[in-house]
Amino acid sequence: MLTDVVLTEADLSAVAEAALALLPFPVRPWNREKLWTAVLDAQINAKTRVDRELVAEARGALQVLDAIERFFLRRDE
Numbered sequence: 001m002l003t004d005v006v007l008t009e010a011d012l013s014a015v016a017e018a019a020l021a022l023l024p025f026p027v028r029p030w031n032r033e034k035l036w037t038a039v040l041d042a043q044i045n046a047k048t049r050v051d052r053e054l055v056a057e058a059r060g061a062l063q064v065l066d067a068i069e070r071f072f073l074r075r076d077e
Contacts, residue, residue, distance in 0.1 A: 006074045016065055021057035032069065036062060 009030035016027035016035070025038045041060060045054040 002006050006009055007072045012065060012069060019061045021061040025058060
């Protein structure tokens, strides 16, 4: 079953590093809040259409990573 797959924060960092849309952003060590903050700051500071499009791609990549984190990240509780 697919839900048996378990990832670590290091795995999420590796996936984020492979996403070209996230290259300019801090993906290691994995910190969802810092990454979202960096992307949203870039959105606020985007001056050109190209900048806004790049930020939109980064937001999309983060949404995918959020879903992966929600379903597959190992939580040591």
